[in-house]
Amino acid sequence: MQLVYSLKNELASDSGQVATAxxxxxxxxRPFGLKGTFGLFGSDEWWQSIEAGRLQKTELEGVITLLGRVGMHNESPVFNAHLDNGDHYTYDTVADTKKGVKKYIVGKRIKIVLVRDPLKSPSTSRGTHSEIVIEIWVDE
Structure with missing residues (x-):
């Protein structure tokens, strides 16, 4: 599998996203946002918490079943994957490079690595954690 998206790379090129979070x-x-239990989002402490397993990684694997666009003007490309566990997962078609976007092909295997970071104010509508995708891998 080839790494097509890394949150580390995205944040390195967009420091404003880190500062806002x-x-x-x-x-x-404000009741919204992350709790910060494992460090502030994007900080060295936050990444160390992921590497040390304090902020647990989850890997979802499956096959890309659909490529599409969402939004009022179809401006956001997305993929849908049928996961090995039988679930479906939809997420933005993101990549570190334009070449990486072309790796998203129906029928290809995909692996999504995410972490669940506690929310400041859990609720029944938002849940208790934010799911943050940190890597996406696609079969070559």
């Missing part, structure tokens, strides 16, 4: 975590007057 961290500010929301630190703003105690």
């Amino acid at each position: 961290q500010a929301l975590t630190l703003d105690l007057s």
Whole structure:
């Protein structure tokens, strides 16, 4: 499998995304955002928590079954995968390079690596954790 998307790479090129998420975590007057239990999103401490297993990784594997677009003007490319466990998973078609986007092909195997980071204010509608995709791998 080939790594086509890495959150580390995305965050390295978009420091504003990290700053916004961290500010929301630190703003105690706002109930939204991550709790920060395992470090502030995107920080060295946060990545170390992932590597040490304190912030648990989950790997979803399956086969790409559909490529499509969503949004009011069909502006966002997405993929749907039928997972090995029988579930379906839909996510944005993201890649570190334009060449990586072309790796998303119906019938190819895919692996999505994500972490579940606790939310500041869990609820029945939002759940208790945010699922954050940190890597996507596609068969060559």
